[in-house]
Amino acid sequence: MKAKKMNKKKRQMLKKSVASVMLINMLCMSAVMPVMAAANDSGQVLTAAATTTKTEKAVDIPSADSLGLDVKSAVLMEASTGQILLNVNADKAMPPASMTKMMTEYIVAEQVKQGKFSWDDVVTVKKNAAQSVGSRIFLAEGDQHTIKELYIAMAVGSANDATVALAEHIAGSEEAFVKMMNDEAKRMGMKDSYFINSTGLDRADMPADFRPTEDKEIVMSARDAAILCRYIIRDHPDYKDFTTIQSYKFRPNDKDPIINYNWMLEANKNITNFKSYAYEGLDGMKTGHTTNAGNNFTGTAERDGMRLISVVMGTDSEPARFRETKKVLDYGYNNFEVKQAVAAKTKVTGWEAVPLKKGTETTVPVVTDNAVSFVVPKGTQNLDVTFKANVTEADKLVAPIKAGTKVGTVTYTYKADGIEPQEKTVNLITAEEAEKGGWFRLFFRAVKDFFVDLFDGIKNLF
Template sequence: MKWKKCVFSFAVIFTLIASLSLINVSAEVPFEINAKSAILMDQSTGKILYEKNIHEALPPASVTKIMTMLLAMEAIDNERIALEDEVVISEYASSMGGTQLYLEPGEIKTVEELMKGIAIRSANDASVAIGEHIAGTEEMFVQMMNDRAKELGMENTNFINSNGLPAEGHATSAYDIALMSRELLKHDGVKGWLTTWMDTVIVGRKQSQQQLVNTNRLIRFYDGATGVKTGYTTDAKHCLSASATRGNNSFIAVVMASPSSQIRFEEASKLLDYGFANYNTVDIVKKNTSVGKIPVHKGKAMEIDGVVLEDLKVLVNKGDEDKVNKEVILPKYLEAPLIKGEKIGEVIITIDGAEVNRVDIVTPEEVKKASIFNILVRMFKGFTGN
C-alpha cells in the first residue's frame, strides 16, 4: 500500500513539473531584443506583451524627463500653472550643461517654450527651470517626482534630478518607464510637442534663433509614432521609450542600455511591429457614455444613466475579436437619494467564457430625494396624461 502511495506521489510531482515546464515554454519571449532591459506594453489596457528584465533598476538618462513632463502637464491641467506663465531662468538652471537650450540667468521664457525644449530637444536647463517654476526648487520638484512615481506603482524608481544627468542612485526600470509613459500620453496637450519633428526657439540676451530637432527619430520614420523620449549617458547607454498608434491600437515600447542609438530605434520598432502584427484592441464602452437606464424610486429624477468612468477596452489576439462578450449587470431600480459617482452595477468582460475584466458602473450625477410636492405633481401629470 505504501509503495502504491509513493508511486502515485511521484506521478503527481512529475505531472506538476511537466505542467510547469509547459508554462515556462509558452511564456518564453518570441524574439531577442538587443538591450539590457525591454518591454512592450499595450497603452489602452497596460497589458505586458513582451518583457526582458523589466524590473531591473538602471540609469535612464533623459528618459527621466517623461516624469518631468507628466508633472508639468498635470500642473497645467489643474491650473496651477499656465502655458503663458513667464519663468525667470535661474543661474542653477542655466548651469546644467549637456543637451540644452543655452538659457541664460535672468532670461524669461514661457512654460510653453520650456516644454517645447524638453519634449523636442531634451533640454536639461529647461527641465530644471520648469521644475523650479512648479515646486519652487529643484529639490522639492524631485520629491514630487518620487511621490508621483510611488502613486503610479513605480517600485524600482528613485529620481535624484529632473533631467537624467548622471547621479548616484538615479535609476528606474523599463516597466516603470512604461507606466509613466502611459500616464503622460493621457494628456492630449503634450502630444503636439512629442510628435513635432522640427521647430525653432528664441533664446539668450541676443535673442538668437535655434533650430530644434526631435531626438526621437521614430517621429519621422515610424508610421503612427506618437512619442515619447530618448536618453543617453555613458552609464545608461542608449535608452528609448517609444509609442505609436495605428487605428484602434496603441503600444509603448521601452528599451534600456542598448549598445547604440541606431539599435535602440531598431529594437523599439521591432517591439512595436510585433504588437501591431499580433494584437487588436476591442472597444467595449466609451468613457461617460450610458450602458443602461435605471428607474429611481422617490427621486427628483425618475431614471438615471449608468456610466463607466474610463474607456473600457480589451486586447485580444488578432482573429479573436468575436470571442469577446460583454455582460452589463444593473439593478431593476434604485432608491433616492444617490451620490454622484456611486457604484450601481458592473460590466463584466469574458473571452471564451473566462473573465478578463470587470469595471464599476456609477451614477453620472447626484439624484436628490423627491419632495411630497414633486411626487404630487408627478401623480397629477400621470392622471392627466401631461
C-alpha cells in the same frame, strides 16, 4: 335552537375569514415572490460565462524571444487598457537617463492645466540651471524665457538646463521639485522608480552645490516608464503639440535650431537622414542616454484606433534604440487588436433588476455604466469572457432614486494564449429613474407584506 343557529353562523363567518386570509396570502405571495427571490441574493457574488463560444483567433502569438531583441529590458503596453503585451525584464530598475524628463514634462503640464502657471509666464534662470551639463541650450544665469520656450527645449532637445530652470520655477528649488516627482510616481503606481533630479543626469554630473545629500541614483523600470507615458497620453493629449516638433530655433539669433532626438517621428519620412527610421503613427515620447544607462527610448504610436507604448532600455547605440523599438511596435501591431467585449448599458445575467423599497415598482432595472474592451489576438471573432457581479447596494435602495445610481460592480475577465489575463471592472447602475410610491400603494403593499410574514410564521410552526 336559537343558540345552535348562532353557533352555525359564527362557524360560517370564521370559515369565510380563514378563506379570506388564505386568499390574501396567496395573492401576496404571488406578487412578492420574485422580489423576495432577488432580495435573498442581494450582496451575493455570481459567476457565470458571459458567452458560451470559445475564442477563435486568426493568429498565434509568437514569443518575445522570437524577436531577438538586443536590449537589457523592454515592455509593450496597449494604452487604452494598460495591458502588457511584451515583457523583457520589465520590472528591473535601471538608469532611465533623459526619459526622467517625462515626469518633469507631466508635472509642468499639470501645473499649467490647473491654472497655477501659464505657458507665457517668464522664467528667470538661476545658478543650478546655468551650470547644468550634457544636452543643453547654454542658458546663462539671469536669462529669461517663457515656460513654453523652455518646455519645447526640454521635450524636443532634451535640454538639461531648460529642465532645471522649469523645475526651480515650479517648486522653488529642484530639490522640492524632486519630491513632487517621487510623490507623483507613487500616485501613478510606479513601483520601481526613484528620482534625485529633474533631468536624468547621474548624481556625479549634477552641479556640486546642488547634489542631493543621499548617495542614490535615479532608477526607473521599463514598465514604470510605460505607466508614466500612459499618464501623459491620458491627462495631457496635447503632448503632441510639443513632441512632434521636428526642429526649433530657441533664440532668433541661434545659428542652428534644436533637432528632435526622436528619429522615429512619422513626419521624418521625408527627411533624408531619418526616413529609414520614421514609423507610421509615431508621435512621441522621449529618448535618453548616459554612459551608465546606454541608449533608451519610450515611444508611442497609434494605428487603426490602437495606441501602443514601447519602452526599450540599455541598447548599445543611438540607432539601435530605434531599430529595437520598431521590432517591439511591429510585434504589437502584427499580432494584437482591441475589441469591445461588452457594450455600455448592457444587462447582466442574473442581475437584470434589483429590489427597491418604497417605490412605485418593487424593482428597478440595472445595467453596466461603461463599455468593456480587451486586447485580443488579431483576427479574433468571438471572445470567451466571464464575469463576477457584486451587488452590494441591492438591499439599500429606497425610492426616489435617480437613473445612474450605483448598485454594485461587475468584473469581466478575458484569457487568451500569448496574453496575460485581463480584467476590467465597471459599475452596475440603475437604468431608469425610480419614483416614490403613493401612500395608498405603499399601505396595501405593507398589508400584503404583513400577511406574507404572518403566513410564513404559521407555516414554520408545522
